[in-house]
Amino acid sequence: MRDAPKKQWRGRRPKRKNCAFCVDKVKQIDFKDSLRLRRFVTDRGKILPRRISGNCAKHQRLLAESIKRARFMALMPYTVNQEQNFVRF
Ligand SMILES: [Zn+2]
Numbered sequence: 001m002r003d004a005p006k007k008q009w010r011g012r013r014p015k016r017k018n019c020a021f022c023v024d025k026v027k028q029i030d031f032k033d034s035l036r037l038r039r040f041v042t043d044r045g046k047i048l049p050r051r052i053s054g055n056c057a058k059h060q061r062l063l064a065e066s067i068k069r070a071r072f073m074a075l076m077p078y079t080v081n082q083e084q085n086f087v088r089f
Contacts, residue, residue, distance in 0.1 A: 017054025026059070031066035034075040041067065045080040 020039075021029065031037070040048050040055075040063055047067050050060045070076040 019054060019056040019059050021059035021063070022056055029059070029062045029066040031069040031073065032075065033066075034070050037063070037067050037070055037076060041076065043080060044082075045077040 029037075040053050042048060047064055050057070053060065053063075055063060067076060071078050
């Protein structure tokens with residue numbers, strides 16, 4: 001029997017995180033603020049998805065924009081080499 005009901009509650013309701021930028025009432029995200037942006041990328045330099053960062057759609061969009069801008073300005077890495085990572089931080 002392969003069609004067992006898949007709707008099993010695993011007991012980990014994702015808590016509704018509120019957006020870190022909405023809390024601070026941030027209207028624009030400064031791409032020069034790489035320390036703040038750094039909290040929203042993985043250790044490999046990837047932008048965190050919204051379901052993890054908990055940002056709202058508006059701020060996630062702004063955030064992604066500023067991270068990309070910061071990358072272009074060489075304030076943030078496009079990718080992080082794991083070995084280099086150890087040296088840098
Ligand atoms: Zn927000």
